[in-house]
Amino acid sequence: MTTDNRKEILKRGAIWAFILVELAFFSIIGDRLSVSDKAFMDYANMLLLLKQSAPIGIIALGMTIIMINGNIDLSVGATFALAAIVLLDSMTWPFMQALGDWAIPLAWVFALLTGATLGAINGLIVWKTGVDAFIVTLGSMLGFRGLVFMFNGEQPTSHLNWTLVDFAEGHFLGLHTPTWFLLCAALVLWLLMTRTVHGRNAYAIGNNREAAVNAGIRVGPHMLLNFILIGFLAALSAVVFYSESGSVNPNDGMLFELWAITAVVLGGTKLAGGYGSIISTLGGVIAIQLLRKGLGHIGADTQTVNLVIGLILIAVLILDRQLNRKGQGELKI
Amino acid sequence: MTDPTPVLRLEGIVKSFPGVRALDGVSFDVRPGEVHALMGENGAGKSTLMKVLGGIHAPNEGKIFIAEEPVVMTSPMQAKAKGVVFIHQELSLADELTVAENIFLGELPLKSFGRVDWAKLYARTDAILKKLNVRFTAKTRVGDLSIANQQMVEIGRALTVSPRAVIFDEPTASLTDAEKVVLFDVIADLQSQGVGIVYISHRMEEVFKITDRISVLRDGQYRGTLITADTDEDEVTKLMIGRSLDLSRNESHHEMGDVALEVRGLSCGTLFQDVDFAVRKGEVLGFYGLVGAGRTEIAETIFGLRNPTAGQIYLNGREVRIHSPIDAVRMGISLVPEDRKGQGLVLSMNCRDNMTLPQVDDMTAGPFVSDGAEIAIFDQYRDKLDIRTPGWRQLVGNLSGGNQQKIVIGKWLSMRPDVLIVDEPTRGIDVGSKSEIHSLIRDLAAQGFAVIVISSEMPEVLHVSDRIVAMYSGKVMREFTSEEVTEDNLIQAISGITEKVA
Ligand SMILES: Nc1ncnc2c1ncn2[C@@H]1O[C@H](COP(=O)(O)OP(=O)(O)OP(=O)(O)O)[C@@H](O)[C@H]1O
Ligand SMILES: [Mg+2]
Numbered sequence: 001m002t003t004d005n006r007k008e009i010l011k012r013g014a015i016w017a018f019i020l021v022e023l024a025f026f027s028i029i030g031d032r033l034s035v036s037d038k039a040f041m042d043y044a045n046m047l048l049l050l051k052q053s054a055p056i057g058i059i060a061l062g063m064t065i066i067m068i069n070g071n072i073d074l075s076v077g078a079t080f081a082l083a084a085i086v087l088l089d090s091m092t093w094p095f096m097q098a099l100g101d102w103a104i105p106l107a108w109v110f111a112l113l114t115g116a117t118l119g120a121i122n123g124l125i126v127w128k129t130g131v132d133a134f135i136v137t138l139g140s141m142l143g144f145r146g147l148v149f150m151f152n153g154e155q156p157t158s159h160l161n162w163t164l165v166d167f168a169e170g171h172f173l174g175l176h177t178p179t180w181f182l183l184c185a186a187l188v189l190w191l192l193m194t195r196t197v198h199g200r201n202a203y204a205i206g207n208n209r210e211a212a213v214n215a216g217i218r219v220g221p222h223m224l225l226n227f228i229l230i231g232f233l234a235a236l237s238a239v240v241f242y243s244e245s246g247s248v249n250p251n252d253g254m255l256f257e258l259w260a261i262t263a264v265v266l267g268g269t270k271l272a273g274g275y276g277s278i279i280s281t282l283g284g285v286i287a288i289q290l291l292r293k294g295l296g297h298i299g300a301d302t303q304t305v306n307l308v309i310g311l312i313l314i315a316v317l318i319l320d321r322q323l324n325r326k327g328q329g330e331l332k333i
Numbered sequence: 334m335t336d337p338t339p340v341l342r343l344e345g346i347v348k349s350f351p352g353v354r355a356l357d358g359v360s361f362d363v364r365p366g367e368v369h370a371l372m373g374e375n376g377a378g379k380s381t382l383m384k385v386l387g388g389i390h391a392p393n394e395g396k397i398f399i400a401e402e403p404v405v406m407t408s409p410m411q412a413k414a415k416g417v418v419f420i421h422q423e424l425s426l427a428d429e430l431t432v433a434e435n436i437f438l439g440e441l442p443l444k445s446f447g448r449v450d451w452a453k454l455y456a457r458t459d460a461i462l463k464k465l466n467v468r469f470t471a472k473t474r475v476g477d478l479s480i481a482n483q484q485m486v487e488i489g490r491a492l493t494v495s496p497r498a499v500i501f502d503e504p505t506a507s508l509t510d511a512e513k514v515v516l517f518d519v520i521a522d523l524q525s526q527g528v529g530i531v532y533i534s535h536r537m538e539e540v541f542k543i544t545d546r547i548s549v550l551r552d553g554q555y556r557g558t559l560i561t562a563d564t565d566e567d568e569v570t571k572l573m574i575g576r577s578l579d580l581s582r583n584e585s586h587h588e589m590g591d592v593a594l595e596v597r598g599l600s601c602g603t604l605f606q607d608v609d610f611a612v613r614k615g616e617v618l619g620f621y622g623l624v625g626a627g628r629t630e631i632a633e634t635i636f637g638l639r640n641p642t643a644g645q646i647y648l649n650g651r652e653v654r655i656h657s658p659i660d661a662v663r664m665g666i667s668l669v670p671e672d673r674k675g676q677g678l679v680l681s682m683n684c685r686d687n688m689t690l691p692q693v694d695d696m697t698a699g700p701f702v703s704d705g706a707e708i709a710i711f712d713q714y715r716d717k718l719d720i721r722t723p724g725w726r727q728l729v730g731n732l733s734g735g736n737q738q739k740i741v742i743g744k745w746l747s748m749r750p751d752v753l754i755v756d757e758p759t760r761g762i763d764v765g766s767k768s769e770i771h772s773l774i775r776d777l778a779a780q781g782f783a784v785i786v787i788s789s790e791m792p793e794v795l796h797v798s799d800r801i802v803a804m805y806s807g808k809v810m811r812e813f814t815s816e817e818v819t820e821d822n823l824i825q826a827i828s829g830i831t832e833k834v835a
Binding site (some may be wrong): 195218 | 391409410411412413419421425426446447448789832
């Protein structure tokens with residue numbers, strides 16, 4: 001049993017060890033090759049990194065609970081864009097403008113409700129039809145994106161509200177506002193997944209759905225709740241990001257679902273469901289952002305960054321398999 | 334049996350699946366404090382009947398009464414709420430979760446805000462584990478447990494609530510004698526609390542030991558109920574399969590050839606050490622021991638699933654290295670695994686494809702798989718093993734537990750290996766087919782195959798083996814020939830009591 005515990009710690013710790021390796025690599029090798037003369041491990045740089053992780057990070061947290069539950073959600077990028085449009089456009093409505101700055105919280109509520117509703121649509125379809133979540137959300141990804149384009153064609157939707165920008169760019173106890181959103185969402189979801197019956201049942205459903213049904217767990221409502229949550233989180237991510245930027249392109253949020261899934265998998269969550277952790281996903285998100293920033297720091301272009309991230313993802317999965325084997329006597333597959 | 338009101342009563346239950354009438358007007362009742370055995374061949378409809386009762390399948394016709402109140406069971410949850418607990422034939426566990434979470438799956442104790450009350454959960458689980466007398470803790474991950482221990486976790490579920498009725502669907506299929514004793518204690522305990530118990534098993538000794546009445550199903554029809562004290566094995570068998578069986582020891586002996594497989598000093602970490610044995614062509618070698626004695630692991634090592642840490646394997650006198658099952662199959666070794674669901678079957682594939690899976694490469698007509706050859710093989714072994722299925726197109730996942738087992742056996746037999754290793758070949762198999770499989774094993778040996786049979790059932794090893802290797806905690810304790818073996822010296826050997834050999 002102690003070896004099992006040790007293995008568990010090793011598995012959970014792996015992503016953090018990887019982050020340390022990245023940090024060491026980029027601050028030693030990186031600073032030598034760097035195109036700028038600023039150090040990589042600069043405090044402000046690290047804070048910025050956390051802030052930049054927030055949009056994908058918040059979505060990845062939602063993706064974690066969806067994947068633990070044994071589903072997947074490909075529509076998060078489109079939900080993100082649609083919620084952003086609602087956020088920015090709603091502030092231009094006449095009655096909202098009449099409210100002055102009070103329009104801001106209301107616009108947030110609209111955006112978050114949009115996200116939750118889109119999530120609920122996915123969840124209800126998956127629940128009631130029994131169609132695989134991959135297919136359902138593939139469809140809704142296209143559908144939601146279609147709505148985005150219907151709204152304003154190829155034109156961006158913009159609205160800049162300076163109070164909002166000040167808030168989004170603000171600091172609190174040293175951290176940027178988006179970072180706080182990320183950390184709070186992580187805390188809440190971590191509590192949800194580890195402490196509540198909903199969370200534990202979600203693990204059971206993802207792990208062995210038939211056993212969960214046999215034990216009298218109502219699978220549908222749990223899945224619905226998780227889809228609502230990820231829709232909400234995709235919208236939250238939009239709120240965090242667009243409060244600052246103030247302009248949304250119809251193509252925004254594309255491929256976010258893949259980045260989110262990458263972060264979740266890097267964090268060790270099983271694609272098949274039943275195993276994973278919110279905290280490790282946070283690690284996965286930071287690891288990817290570090291890699292992007294670090295490679296940028298030494299002057300690599302985006303394509304190279306993507307290539308490296310892809311290779312590392314595969315390497316991590318291979319490593320994970322090796323770790324899961326207990327040694328020579330272990331059953332081979 | 335003083336209280337005449339049955340805790341559970343089923344009346345005229347009919348259940349059809351596409352192509353099968355699994356239950357045909359079955360009536361059945363369980364009284365409080367009674368252990369009621371449900372017996373019948375593989376595919377007779379026992380599990381289906383219990384699934385109807387447990388709210389998993391909706392019956393086409395018929396009524397269910399709980400304490401004489403008519404109920405409609407729509408879901409497992411509802412069955413549970415009515416006090417009916419169902420211990421499934423196939424393990425129904427989430428293996429990434431802890432023992433405690435699995436025992437209380439679907440009914441985790443709650444605190445405010447939907448939080449899990451961990452303290453209460455662990456305290457209650459510890460109490461249950463203590464009763465079950467097991468050596469793992471509430472926080473162990475279920476996936477790290479052996480199958481027998483997983484079965485104990487499953488049994489622990491009967492103790493979470495105070496149920497009105499508990500259904501045990503072949504609970505002992507993967508238990509050894511030590512754990513069986515605990516199970517029977519648990520059952521006796523429940524019985525004394527007035528709980529009605531349905532006990533499904535293919536093992537006559539158990540049924541006669543612990544049950545009060547025996548109801549028999551045959552091809553989905555109710556054949557009658559017998560009072561256990563007033564009947565005997567023969568009567569039950571006749572009711573089940575329509576004929577008597579010869580369950581004597583193996584007396585027949587035939588010519589043996591050269592040594593087919595020999596193992597010298599084989600070790601694998603802490604699993605087993607320094608194992609020596611040899612099997613001749615035409616011989617059946619039995620491996621007997623408690624679960625955890627290392628028998629399955631030896632088989633897996635020979636089959637190339639594990640790497641040995643020391644020792645040699647000789648096939649027909651030549652030393653061989655087996656790195657993978659592919660090597661093993663190529664050298665003529667087949668293994669019928671113990672965990673059929675995990676290792677032996679693709680549940681979502683049909684019967685024929687499962688059976689011909691390992692040899693599909695060889696059965697081609699041009700670039701395509703030859704359908705005819707596959708179906709011929711399937712038909713041959715369906716008849717030989719009496720596999721009950723509406724046709725080869727049926728998905729294996731829809732077969733009854735025992736018929737799934739027969740598909741696995743058929744699969745490896747159809748490979749016609751030189752050395753056949755069967756691990757718990759008759760787990761969950763009815764008495765009729767069991768003796769079929771036993772004679773099949775004897776036949777195979779008579780045809781010159783070397784057969785290794787691993788079993789936790791003493792009558793089985795005694796019945797089929799020419800020689801028996803007794804194992805205890807990773808070591809070979811003693812080898813017996815079928816003349817010198819007795820139940821007593823065998824039990825001594827597998828419990829680690831070394832007896833002075835005369
Ligand atoms: N979901 C299903 N779909 C189609 N057929 C099914 C399904 N479940 C069971 N059957 C069929 O119903 C019949 C009865 O099966 P059941 O599992 O009740 O047998 P059993 O008596 O429990 O046998 P065993 O001793 O082998 O466990 C079998 O012929 C089986 O193939
Ligand atoms: Mg059954």
